[in-house]
Amino acid sequence: MKTFFLNTLKLAFEAWMIQLKLIVPALIIVRFLMWFNLLGYFSLPFEPIMTVIGLPKEMALVWVSAMLTNNYTALIVYLNVLPLAGPMTVCQATVLGTIILIAHNLPVESGVCRGAGVSPLRVTIIRILSAILFGFLAFRLCALLDLGQGEAQLLVAFTADPVPPWGVWLLGSVKSMLAIFIIVWVLLLMMAGMRKVGLIKLITLALSPIMRLSGVGPKATMITVFGMILGLGYGGGLIIAESRTGNVPKEDIYGSIILMAICHSLLEDTAILASIGGSLWGLLVGRLIFAVALAGLIIRLAKRPSAKPILIGRKYYA
Numbered sequence: 001m002k003t004f005f006l007n008t009l010k011l012a013f014e015a016w017m018i019q020l021k022l023i024v025p026a027l028i029i030v031r032f033l034m035w036f037n038l039l040g041y042f043s044l045p046f047e048p049i050m051t052v053i054g055l056p057k058e059m060a061l062v063w064v065s066a067m068l069t070n071n072y073t074a075l076i077v078y079l080n081v082l083p084l085a086g087p088m089t090v091c092q093a094t095v096l097g098t099i100i101l102i103a104h105n106l107p108v109e110s111g112v113c114r115g116a117g118v119s120p121l122r123v124t125i126i127r128i129l130s131a132i133l134f135g136f137l138a139f140r141l142c143a144l145l146d147l148g149q150g151e152a153q154l155l156v157a158f159t160a161d162p163v164p165p166w167g168v169w170l171l172g173s174v175k176s177m178l179a180i181f182i183i184v185w186v187l188l189l190m191m192a193g194m195r196k197v198g199l200i201k202l203i204t205l206a207l208s209p210i211m212r213l214s215g216v217g218p219k220a221t222m223i224t225v226f227g228m229i230l231g232l233g234y235g236g237g238l239i240i241a242e243s244r245t246g247n248v249p250k251e252d253i254y255g256s257i258i259l260m261a262i263c264h265s266l267l268e269d270t271a272i273l274a275s276i277g278g279s280l281w282g283l284l285v286g287r288l289i290f291a292v293a294l295a296g297l298i299i300r301l302a303k304r305p306s307a308k309p310i311l312i313g314r315k316y317y318a
Contacts (some may be wrong), residue, residue: 008192012185015115015241019233020177022111027173030068030107034163039065053135054143056085059096066104067128071272074100078276085169091148094282095138097273099131101287102262102268109261112236118257119251119313122308126298126311130262134290138282152277184237191238194222196198214259214292215299216251227260229267235260254312255299263291 033039043064047057058081066074078096082088090098107128110120127266142148164172194203204211204221210222223242239256242248248256270284302311 001237004192005189008188010186011241011244012181012188012237014244015091015184015237016177016181018115018240019112019180019237022115022267023108023177026107026111031169033068034073038062039068049132053095053099053132054139055092055096055135056088058085063099063103066100067106070105071269074104075272075275078091079156080133088152089149090152090277090279091120091139091142093152093276094142094148094278095135096275097278097283098138098287099135100281100282101265101269101273102131102291103127109232109236112232112240113257113261116236116239116253116257117316118254119316122311122313123257123261126258127261130290130294133294134287137290148279154275154277156275180233180237183230183234184241187230187234187238188241210292213296214255215296216255216259217249219248220252221257223248224256224259227256228264231265231268232260235264251303254302254316255295259291262295263287294311
């Protein structure tokens with residue numbers, strides 16, 4: 001039993017160290033961008049896209065804040081720019097919330113993808129384009145069926161500094177990284193225990209229809225489920241750990257990362273973005289269906305020799 005705990009602890013620590021090397025530089029760069037108030041310059045190219053997906057141009061800053069930082073910062077920015085943008089409809093709040101859920105915290109989470117052996121640039125592009133596609137489809141569907149045209153009701157109203165003092169930021173970052181290590185270790189213990197009693201086989205069998213649609217292989221099913229429910233940081237940590245054992249084939253790692261990248265943290269992040277007045281039918285159900293369908297298409301295309309250099313990259317499949 002002692003050996004079992006030590007082995008999983010060692011595996012979790014090795015995966016965590018890989019994550020630290022990739023995530024910490026991204027955290028520092030983003031911190032300086034926020035400190036010098038440079039996020040606004042990054043939002044300018046996204047303002048025309050807001051019109052295409054039915055949002056006020058001011059929401060570009062909200063989405064860029066989410067893409068470069070996290071959902072909490074985006075929520076604070078949203079509350080600050082909402083008076084300039086005017087009232088949002090339920091449809092608009094759903095579209096904004098969902099594009100944030102699909103594409104957020106990109107510098108940090110792309111580092112996780114790189115640690116798992118998947119091209120961070122390609123995953124980032126896929127997430128941004130997926131978010132725009134979902135926003136366009138959802139906005140058109142709402143207009144066609146006259147859905148969500150009432151005013152969105154804010155469930156949260158607070159003021160906070162999107163750029164906290166350095167000490168607060170450092171303490172929060174350290175706590176987050178420690179939490180990732182502990183949770184990844186606990187999940188590895190759970191997976192090892194479930195594997196021994198045969199529970200993983202049962203869960204894999206139960207979820208096999210959905211996983212087949214998404215294109216994720218059976219050996220990556222449990223990891224993908226954990227990542228989709230809890231978050232890409234935890235799912236990515238598991239993928240890094242499992243890839244070092246050789247238990248998960250390379251193509252399954254790619255498939256798992258793609259699906260988790262488009263749709264993850266179904267509980268916490270969904271609850272955060274629901275607070276701006278969006279519909280759970282779009283934020284949760286619609287996003288999940290969209291992610292499974294789109295990931296399935298991307299993963300199947302990535303198996304074709306002509307598409308591999310574009311979707312995977314020669315460095316990552318060679």
